[in-house]
Amino acid sequence: MPRINVIDLENASPEVKKTIEAHVAKGHRVTNEKLTLLHNVPSFLALEESSYTLAEELERLIGRRASNFFEYAISVQNECLVCTAYFSKLLRANGIDYETFEFTDREKLLIEYGQAIAKEPKAVPDELYERMQKEFTDEEIVAITTMGVIMIANNYFNDILQVTPEAIFDA
Secondary structure (H helix, E strand, C coil), rough: CCCCCCCCHHCCCCCHHHHHHHHCCCCCEHHHHHHHHCCCCCHHHHHHHHHHHHHHHHHHHCHHHHHHHHHHHHHHHHHCCCHHHHHHHHHHHHHCCCCCCCCCCHHHHHHHHHHHHCCCCHHHHHHHHHHHHHHHCCCHHHHEEEEEEEEHHHHHHHCCCCCCEEEEEEC
16 A cells, blocks of 8 residues: 555646656656656656656667666565566566576676665675676766666655555556
8 A cells, every 4th residue: 555645637736737748748657656756846857757867878878678677687676566567567568588588798797786786785796896897888887876776766765655566547
């Protein structure tokens, strides 16, 4: 049971309606997480809108598939039902079974890094970081790590407020 009810779009403030319209116009879906965040538009913009901007940058740098694997690994490690369900559905839609898929070495490294930062961010092994430095540029590592932090924030938000994973509607 969610701790905070999702906003009612019909009775939402003009600011919320304008924010949702802009979000949907960009091709994004409206989910329970977003409808919970929209109780405060700056919170929505900080967590959701910035994550889309960074996701586009990360896809440019390392590719969409690698980015999705990285974000899914973080969500699974954090045991976030909302984000795990989202990425699981996304991977299945692309014909990927995460449990049996043959990852590239680069993807395996990203998954390992995602799991490490989600599990113990203050204790990412030096050896793992050194492998990251051999495979990725400083710019890529900064973008990867920042997306990891945003995913962890999304996971915590959903878990703390017990957001349900069902999508309200698709845009």
